[in-house]
Amino acid sequence: MTNDEKASERLISEKAIQSFNDAPDARLRQIMQSLTHHLHAFVSEVELTEKEWFEGIKFLTETGHKCDGHVRQEFILLSDTLGVSMLVDAINHRHSANATDTTVFGPFYIDGMPERAFGENMAFTPGEAALVRGRVVDTRGNALPNAILDVWQTAENGMYSGQDAAQPFGNLRGRYRTDSNGYFAIRTIVPVCYPIPTDGPVGRMLNAAKRHPWRPAHLHFMIEVPGYKKLVTHLFNHDDPYLESDAVFGVKQSLQVIYEERFTHDDLSAGLDIQLPFRRASYEFVMESV
Amino acid sequence: MTNDEKASERLISEKAIQSFNDAPDARLRQIMQSLTHHLHAFVSEVELTEKEWFEGIKFLTETGHKCDGHVRQEFILLSDTLGVSMLVDAINHRHSANATDTTVFGPFYIDGMPERAFGENMAFTPGEAALVRGRVVDTRGNALPNAILDVWQTAENGMYSGQDAAQPFGNLRGRYRTDSNGYFAIRTIVPVCYPIPTDGPVGRMLNAAKRHPWRPAHLHFMIEVPGYKKLVTHLFNHDDPYLESDAVFGVKQSLQVIYEERFTHDDLSAGLDIQLPFRRASYEFVMESV
Numbered sequence: 001m002t003n004d005e006k007a008s009e010r011l012i013s014e015k016a017i018q019s020f021n022d023a024p025d026a027r028l029r030q031i032m033q034s035l036t037h038h039l040h041a042f043v044s045e046v047e048l049t050e051k052e053w054f055e056g057i058k059f060l061t062e063t064g065h066k067c068d069g070h071v072r073q074e075f076i077l078l079s080d081t082l083g084v085s086m087l088v089d090a091i092n093h094r095h096s097a098n099a100t101d102t103t104v105f106g107p108f109y110i111d112g113m114p115e116r117a118f119g120e121n122m123a124f125t126p127g128e129a130a131l132v133r134g135r136v137v138d139t140r141g142n143a144l145p146n147a148i149l150d151v152w153q154t155a156e157n158g159m160y161s162g163q164d165a166a167q168p169f170g171n172l173r174g175r176y177r178t179d180s181n182g183y184f185a186i187r188t189i190v191p192v193c194y195p196i197p198t199d200g201p202v203g204r205m206l207n208a209a210k211r212h213p214w215r216p217a218h219l220h221f222m223i224e225v226p227g228y229k230k231l232v233t234h235l236f237n238h239d240d241p242y243l244e245s246d247a248v249f250g251v252k253q254s255l256q257v258i259y260e261e262r263f264t265h266d267d268l269s270a271g272l273d274i275q276l277p278f279r280r281a282s283y284e285f286v287m288e289s290v
Numbered sequence: 291m292t293n294d295e296k297a298s299e300r301l302i303s304e305k306a307i308q309s310f311n312d313a314p315d316a317r318l319r320q321i322m323q324s325l326t327h328h329l330h331a332f333v334s335e336v337e338l339t340e341k342e343w344f345e346g347i348k349f350l351t352e353t354g355h356k357c358d359g360h361v362r363q364e365f366i367l368l369s370d371t372l373g374v375s376m377l378v379d380a381i382n383h384r385h386s387a388n389a390t391d392t393t394v395f396g397p398f399y400i401d402g403m404p405e406r407a408f409g410e411n412m413a414f415t416p417g418e419a420a421l422v423r424g425r426v427v428d429t430r431g432n433a434l435p436n437a438i439l440d441v442w443q444t445a446e447n448g449m450y451s452g453q454d455a456a457q458p459f460g461n462l463r464g465r466y467r468t469d470s471n472g473y474f475a476i477r478t479i480v481p482v483c484y485p486i487p488t489d490g491p492v493g494r495m496l497n498a499a500k501r502h503p504w505r506p507a508h509l510h511f512m513i514e515v516p517g518y519k520k521l522v523t524h525l526f527n528h529d530d531p532y533l534e535s536d537a538v539f540g541v542k543q544s545l546q547v548i549y550e551e552r553f554t555h556d557d558l559s560a561g562l563d564i565q566l567p568f569r570r571a572s573y574e575f576v577m578e579s580v
Contacts, residue, residue: 001384002384002387004387005380005384008380009380009381012373012376012377012380012539013377015373015539016372016373016374016376016377016539017373019373019499019501019535022500022501023498023500025498028498028499029499030336031336031338032495032499034332034335034336035336036372036373038328038329038331038332038335039328039332039374040373040374040377042324042325042329043374043377043378043381044377044381045324045328046320046321046324046325047381048321048378049378049382050378050379050382052321053369053374053375053378057363057366057369060350060353060354060365061354061357061363061365062354063354064350064351064353064354064355064357064365065354065357067351067354067355073347073351075350075351075354076347079343079347082306082325082326082329083302083303083305083306083307083309083326083330084329084330084333084343085343086302086306087299087302087303087306087333087334088333088338088339088340088343090295090298090299091299091333091337092339092340094291094292094295097292097294205322208313208315208318209309209310209312209313209318209319209322210312210313210314211312245309249302249306249309
């Protein structure tokens with residue numbers, strides 16, 4: 001590439017960036033100029049061929065055509081598998097070092113699921129019986145009573161209720177509350193790992209890059225306490241084979257729990273409707289004030 | 291942002307980039323890693339909010355839904371209006387300084403249009419009569435006989451035949467040849483400026499940024515001579531009000547021509563079926579050998 005060629009290519013990029021100079025909204029201007037700058041930097045760096053550019057156009061078009069109104073959002077899947085969703089999560093949920101880490105919300109939350117009593121079972125499909133116990137506290141360790149924990153996970157077939165018509169309403173979903181000492185108890189099944197949908201362009205991309213589509217087993221939480229930042233996170237099974245290679249980069253070391261096998265009851269399960277043996281995991285969620 | 295936060299956000303980007311380490315195709319690996327790097331750099335730089343991220347997801351989804359199989363390609367329009375198409379053109383058509391500059395191909399070319407004789411009229415709809423004359427030469431100035439010039443432009447309503455069912459077949463399209471001295475003559479109408487389609491997400495983006503959708507008046511050329519690089523370019527009317535602000539950044543100074551008014555015939559129009567007065571433009575295309 002000669003200096004002349006380099007200069008004329010740089011001029012194209014500059015003109016494209018400057019075309020947004022008069023955007024009346026300063027934030028829109030900033031976003032479009034930064035996006036255009038980085039998009040051009042990518043094209044210049046790899047010296048994209050016309051054929052590759054057209055493959056990109058076709059990929060984006062198919063990704064759009066794969067999206068429907070409700071069940072499938074292939075662009076979110078693309079954002080997830082490129083790590084963008086997780087980066088946006090990190091940027092928007094910066095928190096003090098001792099508050100609980102966040103992770104991606106994901107597309108499978110359903111609002112308005114049943115309220116469940118302390119220790120109530122939310123699993124209506126088979127699986128390995130589990131009790132998830134713990135506490136919700138502030139950053140100084142004080143109990144937060146009456147916190148609402150909205151919880152969701154897949155059935156053993158890797159599908160969420162709502163996504164899978166065969167599952168009963170509210171299966172593996174529910175809204176729990178902490179008691180007066182900040183404790184909660186969730187009767188469920190041990191989460192399983194599952195693949196993200198691979199029958200679209202994103203699946204083709206993963207396959208071409210020899211990336212697998214699996215997410216490690218996890219239980220979703222959205223925890224709300226008035227006066228505290230809403231906490232959206234997962235708890236991951238500590239022994240999952242995909243912890244190091246989550247297809248959407250959601251894993252954090254601090255969010256791993258052990259589902260230990262229990263052959264006897266103790267204070268933490270006495271009085272709860274759960275048969276021996278079962279598996280038990282514990283976690284303390286630390287909420288940061290707003 | 292603390293150093294801890296910065297480090298944990300950088301770690302997400304690194305993991306996403308490294309996820310493509312094992313892509314068996316080296317070029318795919320390079321493209322995906324560069325794309326992921328620059329996409330993350332953009333998100334980090336503007337500290338994209340979750341709401342803005344979701345607006346982006348919706349914008350891309352609507353752009354996909356606006357694409358149909360044939361007539362409308364909204365992602366190409368997005369690439370065009372962000373200057374990416376023009377940058378890809380520049381990267382892929384680097385040429386010696388004295389060869390004719392290239393510009394974008396655009397989506398309106400139709401293959402297999404009628405062959406036309408020297409000076410034949412290709413305009414079957416009204417407009418200001420024009421004669422476009424010139425020569426095709428090599429970089430040393432030698433005439434290139436029998437060069438094929440595939441030519442297309444819009445009618446006065448701003449639409450191309452093929453796009454506009456009201457226009458007759460082959461209107462304002464044709465394949466001309468240079469004569470034994472490298473000369474060509476095209477009888478047509480003076481090109482007009484026209485807006486790119488604005489009824490989709492790209493139109494909304496332009497509007498939000500207070501950018502207009504107009505392309506300056508131009509005549510498309512694709513010129514082929516065996517042994518020479520195929521030349522795809524436009525000739526722009528030198529007095530068009532949108533030369534400095536082409537919605538797709540296609541204009542180059544070297545590609546502007548004057549349609550001068552002619553009240554008499556001379557050697558360049560004698561014998562051609564064209565009534566006085568008319569407008570005449572001239573251009574010498576310089577082809578680079580392969």
